[in-house]
Amino acid sequence: MMICSEGPSLRVRHASPDDAAARFSLGNNADIVRMFGVSHSNTKPVTMDAADAWARGHATNPYAWIIELAGRLIGEIKLHGIHAQDRRASMAIAICDPMQLRKGHGSEAIRLLLHHAFTELNFHRIGIRVLAYNERAIRPYQKCGFVIEGRERETVFVDGVWHDDLIIGILSREFQA
Structure with a gap:
């Protein structure tokens, strides 16, 4: 299992229960959580109990990691829906610090x-399933080699409007290239 991996500017590491305070301090930015399909009116503040539960859950998940910039938690990345026989999984990422968006941290x-x-x-x-309006995520996925494979029409109801999901993926040979 990946314990820690470092890139030019980021470190990706396993979570610990001690990450609760850092997650709590990031809160829930309505514009960020909207990219995950949450209407502005449904965005709730992060409570310390919720941050504790988040940190404990991530700490026990071998496929969930914290994204750190200069020693500070800025987001998370994880694999889920793992199918061992087919050697496939789904991925999710969240840069939760609005000051760190559009700086290439997601791609890294x-x-x-x-x-x-x-x-x-x-x-x-x-x-990955990604909302079609989430261009802030689609660009880095494509930059990393993901290909749009399909569209599911009107799968999510956000802020009073139906939105499509894009199905995107990358194969190991495409990443190696």
């Missing part, structure tokens, strides 16, 4: 995760 963290998934875990495919 994704590359670190893909390297681990394809070289150490021997996965064949990593897939």
Whole structure:
């Protein structure tokens, strides 16, 4: 399992229960959580209890990691929906600090995760579902080699409007290239 991986500016490491205070301090930015399909009116503040539960849950998940910049938690990245026989999984990432958006941190963290998934875990495919309006996420996915494979129409109701999901994926041979 990846314990820690470092890129040019980031470190990706396993979570610990001690990460609760840092997660609590990031809160829930309505514009960020909207990218995950949460309407502005449904955005709730992060409570310390919720941050504790988040940190404990991530600390026990061998496929969830913290994204750190200069020793400070700025987000998370994880694999889920793992199918060992088919050597595939889904991926999710969140840069929770609004001051760190659009700086290439998502792309760097994704590359670190893909390297681990394809070289150490021997996965064949990593897939993602992403809201079609979430261009802030789609760009780094494509920059890292993900390909749009399909569209599910009107899957999410956000802020009173139906939105599509894009299905995107990358194969190990595409990442190695």
